[in-house]
Amino acid sequence: MQGTGQTFVIVGASLAGAKAAEALRAEGFGGRVVLFGEESRRPYERPPLSKEYLRGEKDFDAAAVHPADFYEEHDIELHTSTPVVEIDPAGRAVTLSSGERVAYDRLLLTTGAAPRHLAVDGADLDGVLYLRTVDDADRLRRGLTSEAQVAVIGAGWIGAEVAASARQLGAAVSMVELYRVPLERVLGAEVGAIYRDLHAAHGVDLHFGVGVEAITGRTSVEAVRLSDGTVLPADVVVVGVGVLPRTELAEAAGLVVDNGVVVDEHLQTSVPGIFAAGDVANAHHPRYGTRIRLEHWSAALNQGPAAARSMLGHDVVYDRTPYFFSDQYDLGMEYRGWAPDFDQVVLRGDPSSGAFLCFWLRDSQVAAAMNAGIWDAGDALEALLRAARPIDAASLADPDNDLADLADLAGPPRP
Numbered sequence: 001m002q003g004t005g006q007t008f009v010i011v012g013a014s015l016a017g018a019k020a021a022e023a024l025r026a027e028g029f030g031g032r033v034v035l036f037g038e039e040s041r042r043p044y045e046r047p048p049l050s051k052e053y054l055r056g057e058k059d060f061d062a063a064a065v066h067p068a069d070f071y072e073e074h075d076i077e078l079h080t081s082t083p084v085v086e087i088d089p090a091g092r093a094v095t096l097s098s099g100e101r102v103a104y105d106r107l108l109l110t111t112g113a114a115p116r117h118l119a120v121d122g123a124d125l126d127g128v129l130y131l132r133t134v135d136d137a138d139r140l141r142r143g144l145t146s147e148a149q150v151a152v153i154g155a156g157w158i159g160a161e162v163a164a165s166a167r168q169l170g171a172a173v174s175m176v177e178l179y180r181v182p183l184e185r186v187l188g189a190e191v192g193a194i195y196r197d198l199h200a201a202h203g204v205d206l207h208f209g210v211g212v213e214a215i216t217g218r219t220s221v222e223a224v225r226l227s228d229g230t231v232l233p234a235d236v237v238v239v240g241v242g243v244l245p246r247t248e249l250a251e252a253a254g255l256v257v258d259n260g261v262v263v264d265e266h267l268q269t270s271v272p273g274i275f276a277a278g279d280v281a282n283a284h285h286p287r288y289g290t291r292i293r294l295e296h297w298s299a300a301l302n303q304g305p306a307a308a309r310s311m312l313g314h315d316v317v318y319d320r321t322p323y324f325f326s327d328q329y330d331l332g333m334e335y336r337g338w339a340p341d342f343d344q345v346v347l348r349g350d351p352s353s354g355a356f357l358c359f360w361l362r363d364s365q366v367a368a369a370m371n372a373g374i375w376d377a378g379d380a381l382e383a384l385l386r387a388a389r390p391i392d393a394a395s396l397a398d399p400d401n402d403l404a405d406l407a408d409l410a411g412p413p414r415p
């Protein structure tokens, strides 16, 4: 067994951290694996919190990363309700809130992200909720009755999914967003409009291109006042205006931080022996030649184990295609790629049918692709994303052209 006598510490007991611990054991690491988490529960996945868990269709165990006995069985020392308050890189130790110091040989930071707070009058009233943890989801769930009037502030992924779940539970829902359509920052105006129409069709009262001026109420929330003067009655307000990486520890320890903890393609930070993965990591992506901080389930799922192998000294390069998914009402989708900017959007299929593809092109090459309601296109889309040559937009749009053939035509995969 390798590493006997060594201690690998992981700070952040969620998806990335738990998957890293699992990978350390799977790779045969025989030393101590110590996983610290500030939440009271064992690691769980967050996507169900705005979907099945929020709607009461799945319980906590279905969201948990591992069964309850997994950690003991694999000799992983899981400490819940145990925040780490300091890292001492020179002394190779972390300090817990109890004051106890724990020495490490390698350290992994998977501290994730936390919701960005809304800074308007009334934002601290009872009934103004954020959604990141199971406790948040439980609190929100109690408010989502069929009599509830819910105002969702921010039509990003969390806001859009919460709005859908709230409607599915029978609540009246209004949605407020500064952009012109939901999800515009990632999908652009054209594809965002498909989601606007979806929410409109499900009876969401939409307010786009407008900000929130104040949240009003005596002790608990009663209404949301918008910058155009509209007053939306609400007894529950859900704020989904983005997240911020939890870099406090890293920053205080002197690690390089820039929109997350900066790591190289091996997921190692600026301090040798300290690694970072998941939502908190701003990782150099060799295929894109730039740093990308992903706030996606799949990045936590895959970067955790990649960082674990890197900690063991394996030559790991994290270069997976970014991937995320979203479910709203009965429209499920997967998005692959990275298109912070694009010059053309190509649709294939009719969005109103609930089964279609979208492509975001940059310099005539596919930078990102989305399959909505179609579940067997993943490999072909991945091949198209990796193809090195320009592709004809009209051929891409034509459902009669086989996607795999188009990928072949577009050329050999990028290295």
Ligand SMILES: Cc1cc2nc3c(=O)[nH]c(=O)nc-3n(C[C@H](O)[C@H](O)[C@H](O)COP(=O)(O)OP(=O)(O)OC[C@H]3O[C@@H](n4cnc5c(N)ncnc54)[C@H](O)[C@@H]3O)c2cc1C
Residues within 6 Å of the ligand: 011, 012, 013, 014, 015, 016, 017, 036, 037, 038, 039, 045, 046, 047, 048, 049, 050, 082, 083, 084, 085, 110, 111, 112, 113, 114, 131, 132, 133, 158, 246, 249, 277, 278, 279, 280, 294, 295, 296, 297, 298, 300, 323, 324, 325, 326, 327
């Ligand atoms: C409601 C919701 C729905 C989502 N839906 C989707 C989806 O449909 N598709 C998708 O791709 N992604 C989705 N995501 C995003 C996805 O869940 C995240 O990308 C993922 O959780 C990131 O995992 P992580 O382990 O990096 O960080 P996190 O899940 O944020 O976990 C970090 C953990 O570290 C702990 N921690 C922080 N600081 C300390 C400290 N000092 N000491 C000890 N512990 C600490 C935190 O308490 C937390 O438990 C969703 C997220 C949310 C909140």
